[in-house]
Amino acid sequence: MPPRATGGSQSTVPPRKRKKRADRKEAAYNRAVELLGEEKVQEIRREWDSLETEFGGREWEQSEGVILQLLQQGLSERVIRAILSVGGSRAPRLRKVLKEGIDTLHTRRSRAAPAHAFSDSDLATFKNHCLTWILEDGFPCPHRRPRQFFNEPGLTWKVVHARYEADVKREDPNARTMSYSRFIQYVHKLYPGVHLSRTTEDDCDCSTRLDI
Numbered sequence: 001m002p003p004r005a006t007g008g009s010q011s012t013v014p015p016r017k018r019k020k021r022a023d024r025k026e027a028a029y030n031r032a033v034e035l036l037g038e039e040k041v042q043e044i045r046r047e048w049d050s051l052e053t054e055f056g057g058r059e060w061e062q063s064e065g066v067i068l069q070l071l072q073q074g075l076s077e078r079v080i081r082a083i084l085s086v087g088g089s090r091a092p093r094l095r096k097v098l099k100e101g102i103d104t105l106h107t108r109r110s111r112a113a114p115a116h117a118f119s120d121s122d123l124a125t126f127k128n129h130c131l132t133w134i135l136e137d138g139f140p141c142p143h144r145r146p147r148q149f150f151n152e153p154g155l156t157w158k159v160v161h162a163r164y165e166a167d168v169k170r171e172d173p174n175a176r177t178m179s180y181s182r183f184i185q186y187v188h189k190l191y192p193g194v195h196l197s198r199t200t201e202d203d204c205d206c207s208t209r210l211d212i
Contacts, residue, residue, distance in 0.1 A: 028082035032075060041083055044070075048084050067094050122176050126186060129164050135194065147193045155196050157184060 032041050044066065053063040067090065070080050077091040118126075138147035150160075161183045168175045178186065187194065 024078070025082050028076075028079045032079045032083050035073070035075060035079075045083060053085075064094060067091060068098065071095055071098055118176070118178070122178075123186075125168055125171075125175060126164070126178065126183075127190070129167050130187075130191060132167070133160075133194070138198070145193050147195055148191075149195050149198050153197070157187075157196065160196075 029041075036044075048063065048066060051059040051063050051066075053060065067080060067084070067086060070084075071091070071094060077095070080086055080091050081088075134151060135148040136151050138149060140146060158180065161178075161180045164183060165177045168177050
């Protein structure tokens with residue numbers, strides 16, 4: 001009796017070759033070609049590449065129109081992204097525009113001011129108080145912005161702020177005033193050339209040489 005073969009048996013059925021499936025992006029591109037034609041897809045791509053499609057660009061609105069046209073022709077968001085370099089949220093936003101009406105395009109809700117922000121009236125009150133400051137001009141120098149100085153010796157910003165609060169409350173006890181830190185920020189922002197007093201560095205070299 002011949003010896004028995006050991007080990008597993010090998011199947012005589014040849015392995016089935018699986019057909020390689022197209023990835024999702026390729027499938028989406030093929031769908032675009034099926035709907036529009038290869039020549040039209042390439043034309044759209046060339047037009048898109050010639051536009052400044054980033055937000056704020058000169059042709060941003062024109063690029064929005066290209067996407068809207070494709071949506072109106074029945075292309076899905078995935079198909080559009082397969083032929084154009086479009087951000088993930090742009091196509092859904094424009095689809096919503098088509099649903100709600102084209103008049104909503106490029107309308108953005110104005111940003112609400114935070115509760116702690118000063119109103120135009122508060123800022124006007126602050127500026128009106130600053131007009132009461134008694135200042136003297138510094139020596140004009142072409143090397144820097146013009147400077148102005150309080151002519152009261154020993155003055156501090158704490159005192160200037162206290163006078164601001166007293167002035168505003170005297171006119172309207174319920175008026176809103178700035179804290180000291182916010183007051184200093186607005187002074188340096190709106191009146192960068194105003195200083196409490198002169199220093200030895202406030203005269204430029206030309207002025208010193210001229211003995212002025």
